[in-house]
Amino acid sequence: MPTLRKNIIITGASSGLGEEMARQFAAKGRNLGLCARRTERLDALKHELEQAYPGIQVLVKALDVNDHDAVFRVVEEFKQEMGYIDRFIVNAGMGKGVGIGKGGFHANKQTAMTNYIAALAQCEAAMAVFREQNAGHLVTISSMSAVRGMPGAMTAYASSKAGLESLTEGIRSDVLRKPIEVSCIMPGYIRSELNDKVKDTPFMIDTVPGVRAMVKSIEKEVPSAAVPWWPWAPLGFVMRRIPLTWMRKLF
Structure with missing residues (x-):
């Protein structure tokens, strides 16, 4: 059985999937360290959770994950204040994204830097703590778009999430014989601020049930999970094998 993880850190917790994960883990009685750029939203979330679940501890910190030195500092601060992660x-x-070669390099670069390089910094900081503790659970949130190369505005995003999936597997391989668990969660289309302007998307589900599926997989500490399982696990199997011409029609 997986270990009960009492103290949980979530980055990007001021909105969307991160905010809802905070709510659902708080409901399970977990202590939370929440960080994001928008501290006013974090403060409101902290107040909400502590009012609803007075037995838990909620710490909040401002963090832009693209400030890599700040990532290491904030993780260390959480460790000192919580005692254990x-x-x-x-x-x-x-x-963000623009088709490659269409003048959108800066938007694509920003997405790649945030989704991969900043994620690498977070993994480095978290794994340093876990190696010192000789225990812990690293979770990365990738995407089902990582399964194949995606066209147009999705190209940079999908490739950054594919890099994150590969990074996570490499870390898992490195600590296979240690009491440190590593999971990559690959959501399908779950409604969030990232996609709230996207209309008529197939298989889109609301935030709460989508995050509930994510939390279930995280709690099981599986190496990798497509969430929700239906239709994304079977669809992922198909996506890896069909011609690109078919992929363009699906997405």
């Missing part, structure tokens, strides 16, 4: 969820991400 049981689980670290690399959730902060960005979805």
